[in-house]
Amino acid sequence: MGKRKSTAKPPPKKRMDKLDTVFSCPFCNHGTSVDCRIDMKNLIGEASCRICQESFSTTVTGTKFSHNRYSEWIDECERVNNLEDEDA
Numbered sequence: 001m002g003k004r005k006s007t008a009k010p011p012p013k014k015r016m017d018k019l020d021t022v023f024s025c026p027f028c029n030h031g032t033s034v035d036c037r038i039d040m041k042n043l044i045g046e047a048s049c050r051i052c053q054e055s056f057s058t059t060v061t062g063t064k065f066s067h068n069r070y071s072e073w074i075d076e077c078e079r080v081n082n083l084e085d086e087d088a
Contacts, residue, residue: 019065019066019067020067021035021036021066021067022034022035022036023036023047023070025049025051025052025054026073026074026077027049027052028049028051028052028054030049030052033049033050033051033052034047034048034049034050034070035050036066036067036069036070037066038060038066038069039060040060043060044057044059044060045057045058045059045060045066045068045069045072046058046069047066047069047070047073056069056073056076058072
């Protein structure tokens, strides 16, 4: 005679943590002052600081997450700073 199969519980589902939508400004270093907005109708993503009024806008390609707009802004700031260092 065979044994009955045990009813094993499935493993619990892993929860994904929510991604940030508010970031610190690379110019004024004020925490949680940069808001990222995406206009899917016009395919434009914008990151702007509420304190120092600096802003960055780019076209939306593929992904529609706000942390991508912020990281593109940081990358562009670093690229411009490196160009200025080479010219000096």
